[in-house]
Amino acid sequence: MLATGLLVLMAAVFLTSRHYEGVHPAIGFVRAFAEAAMVGGLADWFAVTALFRHPLHLPIPHTAIIPRNKDRIADTLGAFLRDNFLIPSVVARRMQRVDVARAAGRWLADPSGGRGRLRAGIGRLAADMLEALDQERLGGMAKQALAGRLRAxxxxxxxxxxxxxxxxxxxxxxxxxxxxxxxxxxxxxxxxxxxxxxxxxxxxxxxxxxxxxxxxxxxxxxxxxxxxxxxxxxxxxxxxxxxxxxxxxxxxxxxxxxxxxxxxxxxxxxxxNPALADWWLGIWESGRAALLRVARNPDALLTGAFGGTMRQLGETLQADARLAATINRFTRRAAVGAASDYGDGIVRLVSDTIRGWDADTVTGRLENAVGRDLQYIRINGTVVGGLVGMGIHAVDVLV
Incomplete structure (x- = not known):
């Protein structure tokens, strides 16, 4: 609304200054500013609109760029993720600067303040996930997996x-x-x-x-x-x-x-023996209920003996350099292994997900993400165009 209102204002200024141009030479500068501002604003409106759709619904070549190149954008984004984030060497280099052990130690030693909100949010997320899962099926899967490992x-x-x-x-x-x-x-x-x-x-x-x-x-x-x-x-x-x-x-x-x-x-x-199956399901349900209690009220857990143990572990992680180095090395290797094993799968997931979106979905999500900045491009184009037009008029007058 601001960018479009500014464009309408420049049109009104142009018409008014054109009508009174003979009254005073200075009005010519105003007219030149408004005229060039309209050109700049319209040009940037066309450029911004052409990214997402056909301006005025006219099939002008090289417009609606994003919808027409949705699949290429998906492949490019996937390649960008793979080349800049999911290569094992890149992950290893970035993980060298991450001190996971001491960050975890600080959180365990003092889980209050803003980190308390983080813990509460993680607890709610964990509780929602546990409640959303099909407990009977999940318990059966865990039981079958355990029984299969024991049989083998x-x-x-x-x-x-x-x-x-x-x-x-x-x-x-x-x-x-x-x-x-x-x-x-x-x-x-x-x-x-x-x-x-x-x-x-x-x-x-x-x-x-x-x-x-x-x-x-x-x-x-x-x-x-x-x-x-x-x-x-x-x-x-x-x-x-x-x-x-x-x-x-x-x-x-x-x-x-x-x-x-x-x-x-x-x-x-x-x-x-069916009795063993019933016993295992009872143990599973008891464990799930305990996890739910902890997830819903993580502060209660940290006030007891377990909380004291966790705080002591946090202090140890911060004080023991050798232990911290071991944990960081393990975390780094785990991250590199995950990037090596699952990097291509993540890239395919991102690429295939974007490919699966229709053109309107891609356009709407990108426009919502960057639309505000694009409107400032229109405003800047209007102002800069006006200044350029006024400068050209000044050169014309002086020469």
Whole structure:
């Protein structure tokens, strides 16, 4: 409206000054300014309009440039992104100047102020994404992916190597201690069964004399002493036998085909159990609910013990140069890898998206993005044209 109003004003000034031109020589300068301003304004209006459409709907050659060259613009923009942003060497060079670790450290150490608004915005976005996703389908996909990885993984050798390593480093002793304590509790809970068994298998004389009760007490006391001795003596012969059995079990898990097949069959049977599927979906839903709570109220998370841990991590990231360098190197390599692996895909996505737009959509979006500056071109053309016209008139008068 301003550019067009200025053009209309110049037309009015031109008509008025032309009518009163003979009154005073100075009016000639006004007339020359207005006349040249109209020419400049109209020329720039034509140039600006010709970018997006045919001026006055006339099929003038080399007008409506953007709609006619939509596909070429898409290819050019894609090539621009690829050559200036998504080349691994360019990404690596730009990432050299980005200190991701210390930026993250500052945010974690002091997540208040404007960064608090950023955190809240990210939280709302994360919550909206989690709620928008099909939870049943997403949970099923995650369950299938996990089950597929577990089915493809032969766990028997892994368990065997883990047990073998634990025994080599004496980390299996707590396991044996736990088994001994469990045996003591089982014996204590089942003393009545031992007494009943001895009573049933004793003769009438032993029952009449009460020797069956004495025998049962002796058996129970002997078992209790044996378990206590195993718990107190690390070198007890029965513990040595148990360790020998564990070592053999570790070897069988790694090298015995029959034992490995049995473990795999048990694993597959467990994965096929519907109860495990229900348990996994329950865990998934609990995790999703926890993520939603955190996303909706990130400040509550940062006020607890977890928040203290995060702030300590932020301070460490800022103070530990070696850790910061490691994280920055990892981030740089990740960004370069992403550019290498997905750069062409991103370029095709941008190019194909613009190609898929119709001409009106491309024109409208570009015009909305740069239209304000283009209108200032019209205003500048009007003013500059007027000044040039006045200068030419001055030269004409002086010469």
């Amino acid at each position: 993984l032969e766990i028997a050798p892994l368990l065997g190597r883990a047990l073998e390593t634990a025994m080599r480093e004496d980390r299996h002793r707590p396991l044996l201690d736990g088994m001994i304590r469990w045996a003591a509790k089982v014996l204590e809970a089942n003393e009545h069964l031992i007494r009943a068994m001895v009573h049933e298998r004793s003769g009438a004389v032993m029952r009449w004399t009460g020797l069956d009760e004495t025998l049962a007490n002796k058996i129970i006391d002997g078992l209790n002493k044996l378990i206590a001795a195993m718990a107190e003596e690390p070198d007890h012969p029965l513990r040595a036998k148990a360790e020998e059995g564990l070592a053999q079990f570790a070897q069988d898990l790694q090298h015995d085909a029959e034992k490995r097949a049995r473990v795999e069959a048990f694993k597959n049977e467990l994965l096929d």
